[in-house]
Amino acid sequence: MSATKAYAAQSPTTPLSPFNFERRETGPNDIKIDILYCGVCHSDIHQVRDEWGGSIYPMVPGHEIVGRVTETGNLVKNFKVGDIAGIGCFVDSCRTCPNCQSGLEQYCDNGMVATYNGREKVTNNPTYGGYSTQIVVDEKYTLKVSPNLLLEGVAPLLCAGITTYSPLRHVGVGKGHKVGVLGLGGLGHMAVKFAAAFGAEVTMLSSSPSKEADAKKLGAHHFALTSDKATMNGLQNHFDFILNTVSAQHSYGTYLDLLNTNGTMIVVGVPPTPSEVPAFNLIMKRRSIIGSLIGGIKETQEMLDYCAEHNIVSDVEVINVQDINGAYERMIKGDVRYRFVIDIASLK
Amino acid sequence: MSATKAYAAQSPTTPLSPFNFERRETGPNDIKIDILYCGVCHSDIHQVRDEWGGSIYPMVPGHEIVGRVTETGNLVKNFKVGDIAGIGCFVDSCRTCPNCQSGLEQYCDNGMVATYNGREKVTNNPTYGGYSTQIVVDEKYTLKVSPNLLLEGVAPLLCAGITTYSPLRHVGVGKGHKVGVLGLGGLGHMAVKFAAAFGAEVTMLSSSPSKEADAKKLGAHHFALTSDKATMNGLQNHFDFILNTVSAQHSYGTYLDLLNTNGTMIVVGVPPTPSEVPAFNLIMKRRSIIGSLIGGIKETQEMLDYCAEHNIVSDVEVINVQDINGAYERMIKGDVRYRFVIDIASLK
Numbered sequence: 001m002s003a004t005k006a007y008a009a010q011s012p013t014t015p016l017s018p019f020n021f022e023r024r025e026t027g028p029n030d031i032k033i034d035i036l037y038c039g040v041c042h043s044d045i046h047q048v049r050d051e052w053g054g055s056i057y058p059m060v061p062g063h064e065i066v067g068r069v070t071e072t073g074n075l076v077k078n079f080k081v082g083d084i085a086g087i088g089c090f091v092d093s094c095r096t097c098p099n100c101q102s103g104l105e106q107y108c109d110n111g112m113v114a115t116y117n118g119r120e121k122v123t124n125n126p127t128y129g130g131y132s133t134q135i136v137v138d139e140k141y142t143l144k145v146s147p148n149l150l151l152e153g154v155a156p157l158l159c160a161g162i163t164t165y166s167p168l169r170h171v172g173v174g175k176g177h178k179v180g181v182l183g184l185g186g187l188g189h190m191a192v193k194f195a196a197a198f199g200a201e202v203t204m205l206s207s208s209p210s211k212e213a214d215a216k217k218l219g220a221h222h223f224a225l226t227s228d229k230a231t232m233n234g235l236q237n238h239f240d241f242i243l244n245t246v247s248a249q250h251s252y253g254t255y256l257d258l259l260n261t262n263g264t265m266i267v268v269g270v271p272p273t274p275s276e277v278p279a280f281n282l283i284m285k286r287r288s289i290i291g292s293l294i295g296g297i298k299e300t301q302e303m304l305d306y307c308a309e310h311n312i313v314s315d316v317e318v319i320n321v322q323d324i325n326g327a328y329e330r331m332i333k334g335d336v337r338y339r340f341v342i343d344i345a346s347l348k
Numbered sequence: 349m350s351a352t353k354a355y356a357a358q359s360p361t362t363p364l365s366p367f368n369f370e371r372r373e374t375g376p377n378d379i380k381i382d383i384l385y386c387g388v389c390h391s392d393i394h395q396v397r398d399e400w401g402g403s404i405y406p407m408v409p410g411h412e413i414v415g416r417v418t419e420t421g422n423l424v425k426n427f428k429v430g431d432i433a434g435i436g437c438f439v440d441s442c443r444t445c446p447n448c449q450s451g452l453e454q455y456c457d458n459g460m461v462a463t464y465n466g467r468e469k470v471t472n473n474p475t476y477g478g479y480s481t482q483i484v485v486d487e488k489y490t491l492k493v494s495p496n497l498l499l500e501g502v503a504p505l506l507c508a509g510i511t512t513y514s515p516l517r518h519v520g521v522g523k524g525h526k527v528g529v530l531g532l533g534g535l536g537h538m539a540v541k542f543a544a545a546f547g548a549e550v551t552m553l554s555s556s557p558s559k560e561a562d563a564k565k566l567g568a569h570h571f572a573l574t575s576d577k578a579t580m581n582g583l584q585n586h587f588d589f590i591l592n593t594v595s596a597q598h599s600y601g602t603y604l605d606l607l608n609t610n611g612t613m614i615v616v617g618v619p620p621t622p623s624e625v626p627a628f629n630l631i632m633k634r635r636s637i638i639g640s641l642i643g644g645i646k647e648t649q650e651m652l653d654y655c656a657e658h659n660i661v662s663d664v665e666v667i668n669v670q671d672i673n674g675a676y677e678r679m680i681k682g683d684v685r686y687r688f689v690i691d692i693a694s695l696k
Binding site: 098099104107109167170237251252253261264267268269270271273274275276277278279280281282283284285286287288289290291292293 | 446447452455457515518585599600601609612615616617618619621622623624625626627628629630631632633634635636637638639640641
């Protein structure tokens with residue numbers, strides 16, 4: 001056991017505050033990591049405030065974790081002390097179901113173990129996330145991170161990055177494709193970077209004219225204001241793919257109409273209530289909608305390696321952990337370009 | 349021009365009644381067909397009653413047409429007098445857009461010309477459908493029908509058949525797949541036949557316990573009552589594909605949950621208002637929804653050839669054209685197993 005400092009929510013209504021606890025021993029397959037940076041995901045707010053139900057308190061949020069290995073169990077093969085390691089949204093899964101066997105642990109038939117607000121398989125103890133000084137994780141659920149990348153920008157790759165990389169790869173986005181990215185936030189800004197890196201012609205679809213300059217800096221070739229009717233009419237049947245990152249309530253129909261024959265809308269945002277789908281908008285051009293959840297360990301590693309090769313990281317605002325409650329308020333207003341990342345040195 | 353007897357709607361509110369008109373001359377690329385049978389599609393009712401807007405009166409419905417060639421234009425290559433021919437939902441398209449060029453005329457960028465309630469490209473005259481003694485169509489939009497098949501059972505293949513065959517082929521349904529068919533009507537009964545013929549394990553999903561015996565006769569291996577909670581719970585994450593033929597209002601969420609990882613719901617029914625899609629149900633197993641509209645000429649011919657080879661036709665109730673208004677009322681109640689087909693001899 002090792003003393004760990006953290007910031008935690010003690011209930012759905014109290015601000016996050018300092019919290020000390022004991023991390024589990026480093027088991028034979030585990031590595032212990034001194035956390036350097038932890039990204040702040042919008043789902044942290046939902047879970048801290050119990051907006052999805054079932055929250056476990058005290059809760060140490062954070063599933064976009066980058067740190068340095070300080071200890072390795074005696075069966076660990078792929079990590080050594082001093083390596084840079086990353087932890088994403090889950091730290092275990094059943095390892096035996098068809099999804100786990102095929103590298104899709106995020107869809108584990110028996111439920112993945114979330115990095116926080118979950119329960120460890122053997123002990124049933126709560127899992128505590130990355131707003132903390134250290135974490136202990138089985139090496140099979142740990143990623144290798146190139147020390148050449150800007151590490152604060154790597155943290156959000158573990159969730160926002162893989163959430164957009166995985167479906168763009170799954171549907172085969174590449175050269176010759178017209179891709180629309182709907183919504184420029186933590187997910188959207190990574191989607192623009194990846195789709196452009198894969199060779200697609202990328203259009204940012206946003207309701208905020210102020211985001212045009214940023215979208216183009218991120219790699220978007222075009223910007224389309226979704227509130228402008230003429231613009232939207234001109235984009236009917238235009239895209240091969242639309243990556244929809246919007247988590248506010250909206251109907252899918254308007255955006256389905258922007259897809260060409262066989263076009264696909266990828267849904268990664270989760271609006272609070274179900275979205276409407278007019279069947280005609282799907283049927284008239286054999287359009288489709290596909291959902292996607294983060295990515296498996298193998299693909300997350302592939303993404304990190306791709307990012308190292310192409311020097312891709314998230315655009316972040318680094319904060320001290322003491323600023324976390326204010327950061328949440330800014331995120332709710334959409335006031336962050338494009339991800340807050342906690343400098344864990346502020347906890348020590 | 350040639351005198352043609354038909355049944356037509358004169359307004360959205362009057363019953364169909366006898367109607368005589370002149371068919372166009374048989375042009376150099378046209379064939380003239382003496383219609384033998386015409387299937388009755390639910391969309392006939394919607395258009396007769398102007399429920400989709402824009403209906404053209406008088407309207408001669410019918411787009412599931414089988415007949416015998418009686419005349420051929422001097423440039424016609426593939427048909428001769430005496431051949432059995434079929435006409436489906438459209439009789440022309442722009443022929444030049446990417447969709448037309450790739451055999452997806454149903455998604456023509458400039459709009460296909462519907463077999464009825466449309467307008468001919470050159471003359472802008474209304475098109476009149478198959479509740480009539482004869483029809484004149486360009487051979488490129490005409491299908492070859494094997495005279496060995498029961499012709500009254502072939503008529504519905506031109507719409508209900510291809511509407512289900514095409515998406516099952518597009519998504520690659522075959523051996524080893526678990527396929528659910530939602531709704532046992534004109535579309536559903538063909539979906540069961542095709543999915544079973546392609547080698548899939550087929551489950552009929554229906555709210556009517558009375559349909560179990562029929563579903564199994566049609567080739568379904570299993571029957572699941574959608575109102576039974578235990579049955580539905582047992583089918584969570586079960587199917588690779590669900591073909592959703594339901595045109596009544598319903599949420600897609602319940603059925604998405606029956607799909608396994610990477611499972612796809614194919615939508616061919618058009619509910620009167622948009623359906624709800626909870627994003628979580630898509631995201632949690634990388635599930636998708638795809639729409640599909642009838643099929644192109646090449647694939648419709650492929651389906652008819654497949655049906656001839658495997659002796660597949662629709663299960664039909666043959667009626668006289670004078671019974672059409674009563675047939676509509678029965679269709680609205682779902683009281684037909686599984687398609688009405690008009691014996692056009694009753695018009696002569």
